Every structure is written in structure tokens, then in C-alpha cells.
Amino acid sequence: MERLKECAQGERMTVLMSLALDGMLDSSDRQRLEEHMKTCVACRTEWQAMAKVAALFEESPAVGPPLGFAVRVERRLEDQAKKKRRTFGGLAVATGSLSLIGATVAAVLILVLGIAAWRWFDTSPSLQQGTQTVTQVASGVGLMGKGASLFLGDLLLRYGAPLVLVLGVGLLVLLGVWAWLLVKRPGGTHHNGFA
């Protein structure tokens, strides 16, 4: 390479050499290169080194993977699919859990607040003697609470047992799924061929 600096046409000639090695040199350029190399030692040395590298590569056969490669790829694909299914399943379960918890909390809050508002209105004479607006608002809240409490109370009295059963079973199923997701996480084993 150092010697190539001695040749003013070195850069141009090596471009031709590279094309020649790929069989992409036309006859006029080939002739130009050959003529140049007859008199230029630096370029001749460069050409020999380039040709030597090309010969080394051409003699070196392509290599194939170790046995069982395809099977290992198939296993990783399967693991990946399982992982995806579990992720989507986990998201569905999380959404379901949050909805169930939210609905339960909302129902309990309505029941408790409704009863409280109802009792408060009934046992507060000062409120009943207040201004007309305050009285109307308090009366509305009290009636709403009373209505909600009566509705939920009636629902619990009529269908209490099946509701509690469904809620219990739902919670058990969700707990089971959560435990499975946390304990049996995918990707515990790697199939990189050398396991």
C-alpha cells in the first residue's frame, strides 16, 4: 500500500483491478490496466495481493449451520407465539379484573353513601328548615340515595346468594389466572442450540 503511493495512477488503477476481479472490465480498460502494470511495480504488487485474497475466498467453501438448526428456530417461534398469547391474555385478565373491582367498589359506595345521605336527611331538622334551594338539593340527594339503596338492597335480598357465588367464582378464577401468569412466565428456557 505504501508502495502504491509511488504511482500517480494508483487510485484509478485499483478501481480497474476491483472491476477486473468481478469480471466487469471492458476490453479497452483491461488493456490499459495490463499496459500500466507492465511498467509499474507498485500496481503489480497490489494486483497480486488483491488476486491472492480473491483466490483465498474462492477456495473457501460456504459453511452450513450445526445440525438441528431449523428445529431450534421452530422452538423459538413457538415460544414467541406463547409469549404473545400470554401477554394478550394478561391484558384481557387485567382489564377484566379492574372492571370487576371497579364495579364492586362503585356498588358498595353507592349503597353506603345512599344510606348515609338518606339517614342524614331524615335526622337533620335544621336542614329541613333551611333555605328553599338547600332543602331542595338535600332532598334530591336524599331521595336518590334512598332509591339507590332500596334498589341495591332489593337486588341483594332477591339474588344475594347467586350474586355472591358469581362474584366469588369470578375472583377465584382471576386469582388463579394471575397466579399462573406470575409463576409460569414464558421465556424461561432459551433454545440457542447449545442448551
Added chain:
Amino acid sequence: MDQERAWIEQALQGDRTAFGHLVRAYERPVYNLTYRMLGNATEAEDAAQETFLRAYSKLATYQPHRKFVNWLLSIASHHCIDRLRRRGRAPQLSLDGPLPPLWTVSDKPRPDEVASQNEQRERVREVLDTLPSEYRAAVVLRYWHGMSYQEIADTMDTTESAIKSRLHRARRMMARELQAA
């Protein structure tokens, strides 16, 4: 070719067995590329596996006018270039690591032949290691996969003149390495 198209269609429907046929059909060129790029059998296997996993997940983006093997080699070369960049240095030469089998093993080679082949493979690896990752990919695709300049350019998402220049510079660098040795 029709069989290949059928496997691709089936794999697109989620048939992993059909994709397994594609893996068996093209495991050799893909592995050869990753091995030549990374210079290490263990890492080459991992990169080749990763190539097929990516191909499976991106199969819907494959355009049938392209050769399927070239599409796979494109994924593999980009993945190897990324790995080499992350590595930030030339690949570690793990002489203790297993050497991959040759494609053309007819009879059991004699011990001296094995030694000579291993020596040759080491030499190839040393020469390739002197190249930046983009140059290395161009050289491997040219010599071991017989691609034209245009095919290499398509595979590496660049221009034909860029490939011509990379091959020229790579050859000069490798010649320098050989002269220095």
C-alpha cells in the same frame, strides 16, 4: 419456486410448519452470511435464528418480485451490521468456539485436510475482520452468494455505485492486510 410461494402463503396464514420448510431451505445461505460477518459460530447461530424470527414476523412485508433468499439475506446483513456496531469493535476471535461444518463434506476428511481447512478458515476470518461492517457484508454477498452489484445494492438498501466503491476499498484494505502479514 411454486413450492416456495405456497410455503410463504401458508406461513402468512400462521402455519409455522410451512415456515419451518422455508427455514430448512435457506438455513445454509443465511448461516453462511452470519458466520462470515460475525466470525464466531455461536453468535452466527444466534444471529441466523434471529433473522428467521424477524422474517416470520415481517413476512407480510415481503414483496414477491424479490428473491426470497435475497430478502432473508437482507434481514441477516442488516442484523449483523447492527450487532457489529453494538459491539463497537472487531469480532472476538474465539479459537475455542466450535467451527461450523462445511457444506461440501463428501467423505470424512483426513486430519491434515481438516487442519488445512481450519487454517484457511482462520485466515479468511482474519482478513474479513479488517473490514468495516458494511464493506464486509458487500464482500460476503459478492464472494459467497455470487450476487451482482445491483443485487448487493438492493440487499443492503444502497446504490450500485456505493457497492462498487465499497468492494474496491475493501479489496485494497484486505490486500494491505495480506501484504502486512
